[in-house]
Amino acid sequence: MPQQRVVTSASTAGDLLDHYRPGDSFFSSAARAVRGEGVLATATRIDDLPTVLSGIDTDDSQPPIAMGALPFDPAEPAHLVVPSTVCWAPPLAAHAAAPVARRPLAGTWSITPVPPPAEHVAAVEQALKLLAGASGEGLRKVVLARCLRVRGSEPVDVAQVLANLARRDRSGFTFAMNLPERAAGTRTLIGASPELLVAKRGRSVTSNPLAGSAPRSADPTLDQQRAVALLTSAKDRYEHAVVVDAVVEALRPHCRGLDVPAEPELIGTATMWHLSTRVSGELRDPTTPSHTLVKALHPTPAVCGTPTAAAHRAITGIEPFDRGFYTGAVGYTDAAGDGEWVVTIRCADTEGRDLELFAGGGIVPESDPEAELAETSAKLRTLLLALGINQSL
Ligand SMILES: C=C(O[C@@H]1C=C(C(=O)O)C=C[C@H]1O)C(=O)O
Numbered sequence: 539m540p541q542q543r544v545v546t547s548a549s550t551a552g553d554l555l556d557h558y559r560p561g562d563s564f565f566s567s568a569a570r571a572v573r574g575e576g577v578l579a580t581a582t583r584i585d586d587l588p589t590v591l592s593g594i595d596t597d598d599s600q601p602p603i604a605m606g607a608l609p610f611d612p613a614e615p616a617h618l619v620v621p622s623t624v625c626w627a628p629p630l631a632a633h634a635a636a637p638v639a640r641r642p643l644a645g646t647w648s649i650t651p652v653p654p655p656a657e658h659v660a661a662v663e664q665a666l667k668l669l670a671g672a673s674g675e676g677l678r679k680v681v682l683a684r685c686l687r688v689r690g691s692e693p694v695d696v697a698q699v700l701a702n703l704a705r706r707d708r709s710g711f712t713f714a715m716n717l718p719e720r721a722a723g724t725r726t727l728i729g730a731s732p733e734l735l736v737a738k739r740g741r742s743v744t745s746n747p748l749a750g751s752a753p754r755s756a757d758p759t760l761d762q763q764r765a766v767a768l769l770t771s772a773k774d775r776y777e778h779a780v781v782v783d784a785v786v787e788a789l790r791p792h793c794r795g796l797d798v799p800a801e802p803e804l805i806g807t808a809t810m811w812h813l814s815t816r817v818s819g820e821l822r823d824p825t826t827p828s829h830t831l832v833k834a835l836h837p838t839p840a841v842c843g844t845p846t847a848a849a850h851r852a853i854t855g856i857e858p859f860d861r862g863f864y865t866g867a868v869g870y871t872d873a874a875g876d877g878e879w880v881v882t883i884r885c886a887d888t889e890g891r892d893l894e895l896f897a898g899g900g901i902v903p904e905s906d907p908e909a910e911l912a913e914t915s916a917k918l919r920t921l922l923l924a925l926g927i928n929q930s931l
Pocket residue numbers: 681683733748749750751812840841865881883884896897898899900901917
């Protein structure tokens with residue numbers, strides 16, 4: 539039986555980052571960090587994971603793991619890998635050192651927004667018409683995204699982008715997942731997501747949907763005003779509640795108890811404020827694997843909309859690009875079903891000299907198109923700053 543090598547000996551998450559090479563899989567959360575290297579087996583369907591993992595042994599008492607990415611469209615193939623070696627480390631935040639300054643990447647960039655900003659505003663207006671009921675599909679929320687196609691004068695230094703993301707925001711989820719190659723060599727999905735889709739350990743399950751957002755400001759007074767305005771905004775609370783309801787509905791059949799806070803709280807990343815609700819529960823059957831829960835949850839209305847099918851149709855009809863792995867899920871699961879999966883946002887799909895950066899936002903009937911454009915610009919800054927591009931686009 540193929541054997542996965544498990545390394546747990548005293549490495550720090552910083553060591554894992556230092557040893558990361560494109561082609562590896564890297565995932566870090568507030569709980570732990572893991573890097574996978576080499577390939578023992580692959581799967582393109584999440585349902586195949588139990589079979590694939592049952593054919594793998596480890597040189598340790600821990601069960602083997604698979605890591606990877608699921609696309610936005612559940613009908614499209616996933617990219618899941620059982621690495622030959624996995625190295626675990628305590629979380630980045632476990633080390634007291636202050637966040638390290640980002641190191642900008644060498645070279646120059648050309649940037650093409652798809653669609654151009656004015657067309658994203660028009661797209662939001664189109665979505666508002668659908669929400670007003672003309673289609674008769676009962677659409678209540680739809681998430682619209684835009685993309686920046688970025689081309690560097692040199693191949694993208696993926697390890698440096700990953701280090702820039704991870705060392706700045708040590709409490710979020712940072713990832714780099716290998717993707718099927720297109721043309722120009724190793725392709726990587728890289729990002730720093732603030733949003734936990736689901737974590738499962740033994741009987742315990744947690745999901746932390748985010749929805750309702752405001753850009754941060756460098757001016758502390760304005761930053762605080764924006765936070766308070768977000769927390770008290772009826773429009774944002776509605777946009778958020780739609781997501782929490784869907785998460786609870788998806789988890790309830792699997793849980794014998796669910797703890798759902800009555801009010802959202804605020805969480806801040808370096809670039810955004812978000813409304814956040816941490817939903818936790820106890821599984822009826824502790825052997826329910828994390829990837830089964832991913833399947834039940836994805837796509838939540840945080841990235842698609844509600845009702846799901848109508849929102850998905852609206853997205854396909856309006857967005858002028860394929861989301862691919864953006865707004866899918868990334869993470870890992872072990873053979874016992876324990877794992878962590880996050881929503882694939884604040885990310886880029888990169889290959890050779892090219893990157894595609896994505897950002898979106900939830901549209902509800904009260905949304906303002908210009909404010910939606912500004913929200914996507916603020917969200918894009920996470921990746922732009924990691925590249926060393928200090929511009930609002
Ligand atoms: C779709 C994105 O973010 C999602 C949409 C949010 C919103 O509409 O307020 C907030 C967090 C995410 O669930 C993105 O960052 O690209």
